Amino acid sequence: MEYMSQEGYDKLVAELHQMESVELPQVREAIAEARDKGDLSENFEYHAAKREQARLLGRIRFKQKVLANARVIDVSRLGTDSVQLLSKVQMTNLANNKTMTYTIASPNEANLREGKISIKSPIAQALLNKKVGDEVEVRVPAGLLKLRIEKIELS
Numbered sequence: 001m002e003y004m005s006q007e008g009y010d011k012l013v014a015e016l017h018q019m020e021s022v023e024l025p026q027v028r029e030a031i032a033e034a035r036d037k038g039d040l041s042e043n044f045e046y047h048a049a050k051r052e053q054a055r056l057l058g059r060i061r062f063k064q065k066v067l068a069n070a071r072v073i074d075v076s077r078l079g080t081d082s083v084q085l086l087s088k089v090q091m092t093n094l095a096n097n098k099t100m101t102y103t104i105a106s107p108n109e110a111n112l113r114e115g116k117i118s119i120k121s122p123i124a125q126a127l128l129n130k131k132v133g134d135e136v137e138v139r140v141p142a143g144l145l146k147l148r149i150e151k152i153e154l155s
Helices: 006-035 044-068 122-127
Strands: 002-004 070-072 087-093 098-105 116-118 135-140 143-154
Parallel strands (some): 098 116
Antiparallel strands (some): 087 098, 087 143, 135 143
């Protein structure tokens, strides 16, 4: 089971619809065009289009499986007393006193550019169930990170 926000669920549904209704027909059209050009054994365009179709069908199946197992979290039932999925956490790196804010998201919604980290990441795992003022130590590839939780909000 995969827990996610309504926004993440809607985005996944839109991506799946785009792939099924736009991208897949384009690939099928490319295969038909390449097939019309003759000998398939030496037709690079045909083989490239078939590979693209297989890749696209794999992505479609993956997204369908994620959606089938998805459970949308009711944000109104969440609290801000401790860090959990969909919490927006402001924390301070105690080594350099820099403040950073991340939202704990499902693995499918994680996007560092948007400030969303996966709940399965080392930082999120260390923050789970902690409260404002708690200090955590996280082992990351760059070494040991010491963080203090400053604020917890709902995203």
